[in-house]
Amino acid sequence: MSFLAKSFRVSSAASTFARFLSGKMVPITINGRRVEAEEGSSLLEACENAGVFIPKLCYHPALESVGTCRLCLVDVKGMGKLQPSCMTKVASGLEVVTENPEILEAIRANLRLLRSRHPNDCMTCEVNGRCQFQDLLYRYQIEDKYDKMSRIERKEELDLSSPSLVRDMDKCVLCGRCVRVCASIQGMNILAMVNRGSVEIPETVFELPLNSTQCINCGQCATVCPVGAIIEKPHIHDVVDALKHKDDRIIIASTAPAVRVAISEEFGLAPGSISTGHMVAALRKCGFDKVFDTNFTADLTTVEEANEFIARVKTGGPFPMFTSCCPAWINMVEKLYPELIPNISSCRSPQAMMGSLVKTFYAKKIGVAPEKIVLTSIMPCTAKKDEIQREQLAGDTDYVLTTRELAKLFRLNDVNFSSLEESDFDSPLGLSTGAAAIFGATGGVMESALRTAYETITGKDLPSVDLNAVRGLEGIRDAVVDVDGLKVKVAIANGGANVRKLIEKVLAKEADYHFIEIMECRGGCVGGGGEPKSMDKDILPKRIGGIYKIDHDMKMRKAHQNPAIKEIYEEFLEKPNSHIAHDLLHTHYHSRKIE
Ligand code: SF4
Ligand code: SF4
Ligand code: SF4
Ligand code: FES
Incomplete structure (x- = not known):
């Protein structure tokens, strides 16, 4: 058997993006340590490659960055206010600080805000122990100051309509990953962020139950969801x-x-x-x-x-x-x-x-x-x-x-x-x-x-x-x-x-x-x-x-x-x-x- 032609190839979003990177390694300084990073790549990735922890929720390596969660904040010399590192590109000579009292307070304030609308369901949540939000709350010791986390009444109806997935929008941390993966990787556009402020959520068209939409049940939204807001319909029990x-x-x-x-x-x-x-x-x-x-x-x-x-x-x-x-x-x-x-x-x-x-x-x-x-x-x-x-x-x-x-x-x-x-x-x-x-x-x-x-x-x-x-x-x-x-x-x-x-x-x-x-x-x-959720x-x-x-x-x-x-x-x-x-x-x- 021989293969005569390969005429039609379309690259993935990731490799298209990769073409904009120069491949050139440039020196930057992270927390006083000089490292080499790829010019044009994101500062968040450069920090992680250098072994420096950066908190994040809206960032996912398979998706375009949007800079909405405001958790990956860093101080870049000469740039004035704190910058979201997922949206900041590496350039030669950047001097970056990832930890100081101002950064810590900003991260904690943003986490506290998200926690204030999140139910206190961790003990029985299907993603308990595998939740990126829970990890961050623990790491930054975000206290439940006003005891708002206890679930008193449900704000959003649980969507159990799909044979494959469960949507619990009370647990949503508004990262938008599900919306982006469904649109840009899956080409389906089943979900969109609606409303603003404390009532913002990713919603289906006309707020239809998921099973009444054109959703194909691929579950890519569940794989990128950092919390338990979209999960596979559990058969484990x-x-x-x-x-x-x-x-x-x-x-x-x-x-x-x-x-x-x-x-x-x-x-x-x-x-x-x-x-x-x-x-x-x-x-x-x-x-x-x-x-x-x-x-x-x-x-x-x-x-x-x-x-x-x-x-x-x-x-x-x-x-x-x-x-x-x-x-x-x-x-x-x-x-x-x-x-x-x-x-x-x-x-x-x-x-x-x-x-x-x-x-x-x-x-x-x-x-x-x-x-x-x-x-x-x-x-x-x-x-x-x-x-x-x-x-x-x-x-x-x-x-x-x-x-x-x-x-x-x-x-x-x-x-x-x-x-x-x-x-x-x-x-x-x-x-x-x-x-x-x-x-x-x-x-x-x-x-x-x-x-x-x-x-x-x-x-x-x-x-x-x-x-x-x-x-x-x-x-x-x-x-x-x-x-x-x-x-x-x-x-x-x-x-x-x-x-x-x-x-x-x-x-x-x-x-x-x-x-x-x-x-x-x-x-x-x-x-x-x-498959297991991965940030690799x-x-x-x-x-x-x-x-x-x-x-x-x-x-x-x-x-x-x-x-x-x-x-x-x-x-x-x-x-x-x-x-x-x-x-x-x-x-x-x-x-x-x-x-
Ligand atoms: S299961 Fe697939 S098609 Fe359905 S909402 Fe999630 S990503 Fe979109
Ligand atoms: S895991 Fe495999 S079979 Fe299931 S939706 Fe994805 S490609 Fe299709
Ligand atoms: S449902 Fe999950 S992936 Fe979608 S915005 Fe909310 S937390 Fe993010
Ligand atoms: S990870 Fe950078 S703003 Fe959300």
Whole structure:
């Protein structure tokens, strides 16, 4: 296979911004210490790179800075009043002071103001111990002088309408990150700051419940929220309850590709560390009877999807065929672009395939009624909580825990994560290849499908398993793949705003791709709305590094070579795209466009 062209690349907001930086290191002085910092970069980042703590709420490394929280204040010689360091650019010779009584008083005054409108819910808040506001209140010892923090009555209604998210605007600290991520990274504009002063909040259009908007449940707003104002809809309490009161039920967990390279961050390990064995062991310690691997059904997805693509090649389309494993993407199509429904692969997501196989194939194999099985899916994703409630799929997967909730479950069970003896997944739904591992990164589903489609079409071995042309972090990438003379035009988009750019091009007939991979989160699922919150600007490449290492180190790297996949076809599913495979592994979509 060769890649003939890469004609259309759109860079991410971060790398566009990076082009304005000179790359030139200049001397500045921070608290009397001379350091080198990149000219044009933000003073906040320069201070942090020099190991100097700067308080912040509205700043996030993945978003444009707006300078609204007024917590990152510093004194810059010659600039008069205190400056927000997130908005101040590094220039040669800057002399900066980050701590003095005036700065301290200004920071404390701003924190006190925010605290005065914040409820005193920390003890039972879902983000207790993981809240950037709570950390700042503690660090700066902001006393509850007027006892205003006790929640006497709710000011804003709790929005529980979404199957994926909970909005508690009483806890909002007005940083605006959710508004910016939804608009600039996701291209959705679901939220906007409304009102001013003590009644300011991020609100939906016409103050609609979130589920009545065009929200795609990607959860990016929850990932950047520094407090508990937007969180994933918790399933953890139901899972804890199921584990405590098993009765005669079998409690099963199944884990997605992107969880194993991110869960370690919650336990102080380096981002991108691969924790598969520890994660499985920790799940067993929590009481799960079986631990299956959603990577197994990622391999199954590849086999079904590659065969679906080949069938479309034989019958003339419809093209482009879009991947279907991202439920936020399915939401986007059903809500905004229903005319594209025939183009979406009919394959269920790996999570949904696991759900149907556990409740049919596995239940039958062990002679247990499906209702005696409780299946918890562990996902980097908030949209997967929505997916399990789709009428086409309901009843298969019982609960979805995000990576963040999984870490909480481990902490609740006093799991000493990295000192556990590593454990392996259970069969028959636990064996996978490297092709499944890369589902967690943008381009991975495409690469996996191409590995299988090439060998299925040509009957020959791939010249090289690493298809580097579809890898990378650019928002939109494309390539032409030569499959024995057949020129297959493929494209990959990640991050909602990039997805919408690509879709507009397809709809305007300015692009004639055959196969397109869509992931609504930047970087793919490693950047999912349920992954650990991170302020590391290199978090995506670090997690993706872990993903490709898993693939690289595996002996089996093509989905169709997985012996457990071959076995399940022989024993149960007959062959790819068979009648039973269609029943259990495929689905359908319908328009939910709001006219
Ligand atoms: S879930 Fe996604 S689309 Fe919905 S409000 Fe949050 S960022 Fe916007
Ligand atoms: S909901 Fe969260 S992210 Fe949005 S403005 Fe409030 S605190 Fe910030
Ligand atoms: S890219 Fe992955 S994590 Fe994000 S919404 Fe899609 S499936 Fe979920
Ligand atoms: S972090 Fe700089 S003003 Fe908020």
